Amino acid sequence: MGLLRRFRDRRGGAPRRPIEDVDLDSLLALVADNLGYGCAFEADGSSLVLSGPRTITVRLTGLRREAGRRSREDWPVLVSGHLSRAVARSDDLPDVCDFAQIRTLLRTRVVLADSLEEDPSRLVGRHVGSDLVEILTVSGRPVLPEEAFCWPVPPAQALDLAAENVLADERLSAERVDLDGTTAWIMTGSTASAAVHLRRIDDYLVVSPDGLMVALPRPGEMIVHPIDGLSVMRAIERLWLLAHREYRSREDALSPHVYWWNHGRLTRIQADLVVQNGQRRLVVAPPPEFARLLAALAQGR
Secondary structure, three states: OOHOOOOOOOHHOOOOOOOHHHHHHHHHHHHHHOOOOOOEOOOOEEEEEEOOOEEEEEOOOHHHHHHHOOOHHHHHHHHHHHHHHHHHOOOOOOOOOOOHHHHHHEEEEEEEHHOOOOOOOHOOEEEOOOOOEEEEEEEEOOOOHHHOOOOOOOHHHHHHHHHHHHHHHHEEEEEEEEOEEEEEEEOOOOOOOOOHHHHHHHHHOOOOOOOOEEEEEEEOEEEEEEOOOOOOOHHHHHHHHHHHHHHOOOOOOOOOOOEEOOOOOOEEEEEEEEEOEEEEEEEEEOOOOHHHHHHHHHOOO
């Protein structure tokens, strides 16, 4: 097998390789054989060439790094998935492990952390709030760690680049609306990443240093209210009611909550609708930093 060709130089004094690399290569050769391919490894172990129905070069740098993060029990599924994706990819599609080929295809999308169906450790992303995660995607599907670890840039930089791609795709439409006496803007785009545009909200609205309130009822839409005094409390109520109504009525819903956008981060405002004396009212439990802002606004700052 191709695997053996890589180890014939041991008697000649070549450095002994870590047992983890040897075991991983043995598993790669076994899976390749099961897929109907022979394999030959590059001398440095950075890739292998599958030979069979087609000739396919498979990058291994990211796979080795991801295998090092996981238990050996996870290796068979990890290796099988990596090689199966390489075999299934047609010649006219880019190799996700090749950063030069896919950098313009990278995007991000914001999802509710509790709604993730995938294992979070098998995604590349970052928290943009306590319950919201920004996921790195390529051609609409999540990028896997073993793919991102092949790239010459760290995942954080790749996420920034992907967000820039989203911002360059389109400009959101912005419609001013009146929510029972509260001014807000409904901002809508054709993609599933409207929340990414918060990074450039100043391109759309005049925003004070106090930030703005945001509702994200669905991925392609956000409703925002720039903070301008204590009217923010009424805005929270109106946005919360709108977000909950939209969230319950849509299959592609994102979040029923209201958030405070400030200093590049979304902070969830905990709020609950309660019934007291036969009347419904929204009870807000602001996080400490937001509570300090409300106190300062109440003092006429």
